[in-house]
Amino acid sequence: MGALISDYATGVTLTSLFATSGMAPTAPGSGAIFSRMPVVGLPYPLVLHPGLVLSVPMTQTQALALMRTALNERKANNANRHGNEAPVSRGDDPGAGSQQRSVFVVCLPRCAPPGSADATGANAGGDLATLFNWGCFGRVLRLVSSPTSEEVRLVVTGISRVRVERQIAPYKLEDDEKSGAVTHAQAPIVAVVPYMDEATTTSAVQEDLDAAAEMRAAAKQLMDMLADGGVPKGAVVNSAVANVPLLAPSLAERVSALLRDTNDANGGMLADILVGVFGGTLVWTDRLEHLTLVQPATRVVRTTEMLRSGMERVRLMREVLTNVPAPLHGGHKDALLQSQIEAFVAQLAAVQPGMRVVVNSLTNGSSRSDKPGPIVRRNEESDAPPVLRRLAGRSRGGGPERGPRDEDEDEERNEVDQLAEALDRAPLSEEARKVCTRELKRLKRMPTQSMERSVIINYLETMSELPWDRVSSELPHEELAKLVPESAATDVQPGDGIVTRARKVLEADHYGLDKVKKRLLEYLAVLELKQVQAREAAAANTKAVAPADGEAAPAPRIKVEYKGPILLLVGPPGTGKTSIARSLAAALNRPFTRMSLGGVRDEAEIRGHRRTYVGAMPGSIVAALRKVKTSDCVMLLDEVDKLGSGNGLHGDPMAALLEVLDPEQNHAFKDHYINVPIDLSRVLFIATANTLDTISPPLLDRTETVAISGYTHDEKVAIARRHLLPKQVRQQGLSHEQLQIGDDVLLTIAMRYTREAGVRTMERRISDVVRAKAVQYAESREIGVDAGGSTGQKAYDPVVRSEDLEKLLGLPPYDPEIVDSDSVPGVATGMAYHGSGTGGILHIESVFMSTHNGALKLTGSLGDVIRESAEIAFSWVKAHAFALGITSSRDAAFPDTDVHLHLPAGAVPKDGPSAGIAMTCALVSLYLRVPLDPRVAMTGEVTLRGHVTPVGGIKEKVLGAHRAGITKVILPQRNRKEYEADLPENVRKEVPAVFVHTVFEALCAAFGVSLEEQINTLYGDPEGRRRLQELESPPRL
Secondary structure, X not given: OHHHHHHHHHHEEEOOOOOOOOOOOOOOOOOOOOOOEEEEEOOOOOOOOOOEEEEEEEEHHHHHHHHHHHHHHXXXXXXXXOOOOOOOOEOOEOOOOOOOOOOEEEEEXXXXXXXXXXXXXXXXXXXXXXXXXXXXXXXXXXXXXXXXXXXXXXXXXXXXXXXXXXXXXXXXXXXXXXXXXXXXXXXXXXXXXXXXXXXXXXXOOHHHHHHHHHHHHHHHHHHHHHHHOOOOOOOOOOOOXXXXXXXXXXXXXXXXXXXXOOOHHHHHHHHHHHHHHOHHHOOHHHHHHHHOOOOHHHHHHHHHHHHHHHHHHHHHHHHHHHHOOOOOOOHHHHHHHHHHHHHHHHHHHHHOOOHHHHHHHHHOOHHHOOOOOOOOOOOOOOOOOHHHXXXXXXXXXOOOOOOHHHHHHHOOOOHHXXXXXXXXXXXXXXXXXXXXXXHHHHHHHOOOXXXXXXXXXXXXXXXXXXXXXXXXXXXXXXXXXXXXXXXXXXXXXXXXXXXXXXXXXXXXHOOOOHHHHHHHHHHHHHHHHHXXXXXXXXXXXXXXXXXXXXXXXXXXXXXXXOOOOOEEEEOOOOOOHHHHHHHHHHHHOOOEEEEEOOOOOOOHHHHOOOOOOOOOOOOHHHHHHHHHOOOOOEEEEEOHHHOXXXXXXXXXXXXXXXXXXXXXXXXXXXXXXXXXXXXXXXXXXXXXXXXXXXXXXXXXXXOEEEEOOOOOHHHXXXXXXXXXXXXXXXXXOOOHHHOEEOHHHHHHHHHHXXXXXXXXXXXXXXXXXXXXXXXXXXXXHHHOOOOOOOOOOOOOOOEEOHHHHHHHHOOOOXXXXXXXXXXOOOEEEEEEEOOOOOEEEEEEEEEEOOOOOOOEEEEXXXXXXXXXXXXXXXXXXXXXXXXXXXXOOOOOOOOOOOEEEEOOOOOOOEOOOXXXXXXXXXXXXXXXXXXXOOOEEEOOEEOOOOEEEXXXXXXXXXXXXXXXXXXXXXXXXXXXXXXXXXXXXXXXXXXXXXXXXXXXXXXXXXXXXXXXXXXXXXXXXXXXXXXXXXXOOOOOO
């Protein structure tokens, strides 16, 4: 009986009280709505009543025959109405040429009692003798196909009672009429007489009102018996199905709402609905008889009698299910319980196959538990739905001790109640609570089958899971520990302040990066002072309003108002920008989340979609807050420079970040999906980028840029020793005693196997070395098992030497840059920035050519800017040819020999203005035939007036020159601060710098006394000195 009612309740759902058919109502018995109507034979025990929606299962073939017949009859009727008797429908295309109008059918129940031969199965055609001659005229709402089987479901809404007059032969299909044979099956056609209720009035006789009230009371009693179980309190339940609910909670709630409606003028319609909903508890013949009751008053009285009879049937069924297993003992009772649960699971698996896995996790080994009692859910993180957990808990009624979680799961709460509770617990803002209350009221009034219901549920779930004003200190310790990143710091004490803790964490997690650490500690120091001030103010307020009775005042909520800066870390890949943000979150003990912005081109990915769109969802900012569960998290906006600027169709995501990264605006951030202001002022934003060129100026204006340059080789060795090597040794299964790598080996890896600003490639090369040694160690352990103890193989050597690297890593892809051993006239040593956070030296070569056009030829994959620098240097040398001693007199012509200037390597593109000094020195060296010291490197831009202007990349260039063996560098005077602030002290000692304002100072620093000696040799001491003094005339910048 329980399964029968459950199946029926699954197929029947309530519609509005008055179902509309789109046709004018007719008086009872006034004639057929359609004289020819297709028939749908309902499978036992389904009965369609007016005002109900019924889902009828049938095969695809039966559904096709029904729809083909209905459309063909409608077209034939239309043709006859216009004087054309011939049907126009095609048998193979029922919908061809038809208008999109409703399809009407007659639904007839089975007249055979339960247990007969054809008491089951749906049949859209066939013999009408097995069908009852009373049914319901209905409109087809939709046809739903199953993706896993050939079964379809025809959803029909009932309109009025009908009585079948006679069966009529269907019109022939066009294809059948042409071929003379029946090739397509059709549904039966009948002529029916409709019986619609008369239009109700607001007044009714007292007798009818009393009858309707009595029917409502009986329906309420029956509903309580079905929904609550009905087993007497204290009775021993011997069956898993004795006390299960037989009515869906959502359906019971809607029936209760219908019974609370005091409009007794609709008693006839209410009677149809109640018989349809509670039909499984009623006698089959009574249900068929109910279809023949055309008078509403008679129908109400008869419905009350049927409901009371149904209550007696439910009571008897409960008694049977409770008492039948009572004589069983021991293992027989356990076996019965297990078989009943398996039967439940089989029915659930038919609806949702994934439930098989869940039930296996619930039942595996539970029946063999040493502790007697009910089968309960052991795993708190189980994915089992609440219905299965309640089922497992009830399988042995009256068992001992059940946890509070199981007790809560036993309460039958629907989805709306759970959402309401979640929203009550959420720390919503005032405006957000108003919006949620309004949406929750809409949800309660909305039908279950409404498409908008799921949209509202998703919205309310999102609102309830956002942190709003919740801070990290309010999260449970275990939950907070899962969200806070780990740190390598081991000396952090619980009593440490924010600054002290942050200093320890940053020093333990990162080597170098002093400028970044300094800026972060400044921010944290201000934050700590703000927290102290807020705590003192809250304590003073608490003391001022302390309760008079001496009770302890509640702990004050501390809210720190600090609009800190938005830090933008700019540097090459692999320099630790992301890990800095993680370390900051660990130092603050706050949750960390990372949002990758690379390739984002849609504003909706930042601000979310409006809920009017299908599949709308919140933006990535709100999604990140929902994930970390606190409003004061550390949020990393990674790869801001790779954020798309939009194409005009989907907005500009970079512009959407302006509000997020503006401390004056982000306290009221508006996500399109949430549509309620969200306070982002407590979020610590850290943005990262590789370059500033692609970031819009307004966005840069809202951030504080902190440059992170590449690591020196010494820094890379230190990072590898402290972080990379221990990590790889641990990951590859070795111990520190089983692998020994010296600093010289790490330096070789950094110089000859990597060329990057960061340490990512270096970590991969170290990983290759460790894995290779792990293979050697594993093989030595296998060989060592030899029973003889002597294998003839070389024992494992844990030490890795520099000469072993070619065997472990292959030939080095990079050769170290070294200075030339010989000095040649026309060759100068410049310095270049490689663009990946590294720098090095650049040889500039110049020679005379045999042609005499006075032209300058440039080669070496040079860009426009560096070509202009070469032309400026050549022009400056020409303009000062007399002072430099190139020409014998002021009126003498400049040598017309062509000059070829080349910058190796030719396959590497080069550009930029910083080679101006080196090109000038190379040309002067060529014309005067005075060689330059190859261990002197220079960089700086040259103007036509002879000024030397500053350039970028000083740290990388000087470090690269230091690695190449340079002993002195020539730099622009205005680059002194970068040299002294960014370069390590040991590098500054080994590579001293000469700072120059003009080209003359640069020539003096590069040539030393050799330039003056050469001019004196050519023209004599007084003349040489007089000429060089002309070069000092340009004013200094």
